[in-house]
Amino acid sequence: MTTATRTKDITPLDSIQFEVLIDNTPITACEGETVLSVLQATNMKRISENDRQVVTGAYCSMGVCHCCHVKVNKQHKQRACQTLVEPNMQIETLSNRFKEEGLCNGKC
Template sequence: MLNKNEFQTQKKSINTITLRENDMLYEGEIGNRKIVIMINDEAVYAYQGESVLSTLLSHKIRGFSQNDHGKVQGPYCGMGVCYCCMVKINGINKQRACQHSIEDDMRIDTRSNHFTTLIPAFEKE
């Protein structure tokens, strides 16, 4: 994960306009502050206050979660019940993307699960 300085550098370096292909509205129609956050150490656009799940979906990222057995999954219930959309948010694993809102300087890591990274043997039963 990037440290704070690297985060700032990376944030400034964003020149390429990353289109949010799945937004229903045009940029001018949305009153939320447009900010830059990090998804897997890559700077992307997000709207302050939208759900983390929406940011991921707007960038066409769907298979972003990994369960305790290393299987990649996507969002399923979309309302906080199934725990299939868990990502690492600001260094904390197992956060449901659908229940968290985008904030400044947010760092999201997809397919992150401390079970499968700490205990790789766990999966290979």
């Protein structure tokens, strides 16, 4: 499995480094970083699918807009901008609980 490349960092990674899995791809992350900062460093912009199947990305980056929901360690609707990364964390972008649990009633 290849590791995704971080190309959009504005400062060097200088703290404790470890890997997280984003959509089953290992990506280097640092202690104290948020899920959103890792996503942005790898140039991922379309990260969330809301309950109406609209794909969005981060908007406010401070937990107000709810546009950056991702699935973290099998828990839906975690705010990427507010969630600190941890070693071996499993992050899924574009996840939709309604689709996964068959709650769309034919509308998904």
